[in-house]
Amino acid sequence: MAPVSTRAAGWTRSICGPGTDDVMAYLARRLALGLVTLWLVTLAAFLLLRIAPGDAVSAAVARSPGEGGVSSADLDQLRRELGLDRSWPVQYGDWLGDAFRLDPGTSLASGRSVIDEISPRLVVTAELTVLALAFTVILGVAGGLLAARYASAVPDTLIRGGAFVALSVPSFWLALVLIVAIASWTGHFLALGYEPFLESPWANLAAVVPAAAILTIRPSAMVLRVTRASTLDAANAQYFVMARARGFSRQMALVKHAFRTAMLPTVTVIGAQTVLMLGGAVVIEQVFGLPGLGRLLVESVLARDFPVIQALVLLFGLSAITVNLLVDLAYVRLDPRLRVAA
Numbered sequence: 001m002a003p004v005s006t007r008a009a010g011w012t013r014s015i016c017g018p019g020t021d022d023v024m025a026y027l028a029r030r031l032a033l034g035l036v037t038l039w040l041v042t043l044a045a046f047l048l049l050r051i052a053p054g055d056a057v058s059a060a061v062a063r064s065p066g067e068g069g070v071s072s073a074d075l076d077q078l079r080r081e082l083g084l085d086r087s088w089p090v091q092y093g094d095w096l097g098d099a100f101r102l103d104p105g106t107s108l109a110s111g112r113s114v115i116d117e118i119s120p121r122l123v124v125t126a127e128l129t130v131l132a133l134a135f136t137v138i139l140g141v142a143g144g145l146l147a148a149r150y151a152s153a154v155p156d157t158l159i160r161g162g163a164f165v166a167l168s169v170p171s172f173w174l175a176l177v178l179i180v181a182i183a184s185w186t187g188h189f190l191a192l193g194y195e196p197f198l199e200s201p202w203a204n205l206a207a208v209v210p211a212a213a214i215l216t217i218r219p220s221a222m223v224l225r226v227t228r229a230s231t232l233d234a235a236n237a238q239y240f241v242m243a244r245a246r247g248f249s250r251q252m253a254l255v256k257h258a259f260r261t262a263m264l265p266t267v268t269v270i271g272a273q274t275v276l277m278l279g280g281a282v283v284i285e286q287v288f289g290l291p292g293l294g295r296l297l298v299e300s301v302l303a304r305d306f307p308v309i310q311a312l313v314l315l316f317g318l319s320a321i322t323v324n325l326l327v328d329l330a331y332v333r334l335d336p337r338l339r340v341a342a
Contacts (some may be wrong), residue, residue: 026328157225231262
């Protein structure tokens, strides 16, 4: 059997084509830059959390009015037990070392492992994001191609008008309207709870699909507009005119020839919107009562649970870096000229 490195190189060569070594060097530089950015993000999050007033101890006392008689000595002792009395460089160094060992510490609020806190929530957010991304690609790309096919006609005007409205209306407001409307019409309240897919597929989809549909409204509208514009630009190119002269219908020429070129800016927008959807999940999960990472982040901020917040920032940063690397790889695959530039 071939060595792992040889198999990996062959797999990469099959994806990227000629010039694989240059492409890998380019991706390695992008990865290094992403890791430096990730370190700066975690450092900024750490400093902002410490600069802000209060900590996990004061937050716990504020949530327990009956414990107002706790003395300052008891609070200081609790801070020493939690390690909050140590200097900031020591705290950050210890957390960073634990993160490298894939052990981001213990939650200050619950006393459980941070990994145990995040793991079940990660499944919910992953399901929500994957569904929203699928909706975004299908609606955005198909809608953009349809609008380009009927450029300046009635379907194009309606599609662009719908995209403009989608970009103008706040997602959280649409989510609240959707919940109230469904509750009024059917008597079913969407935010009643979340069920794992394996335990109750119908209840799971009933809770996640409406949230994913709301989360995808703005991203799909953005993808639609970029796909339409880039497809129309490609339709003015010489190769498109030649394809039409060879007997291709406008629809076939758009799909077979213009779409590949139009995919370059579309892929960029899809990658950027995927990262933004992770941020939008914070609000959507709160509105729909989904126990995902966004809701955990809000709860951890209120509890000043530093280890959980820092782990979530690290996880979101890693997700953004991964998406950007995949976009770069897709660019290299779609446009052979970039393999030379790399």
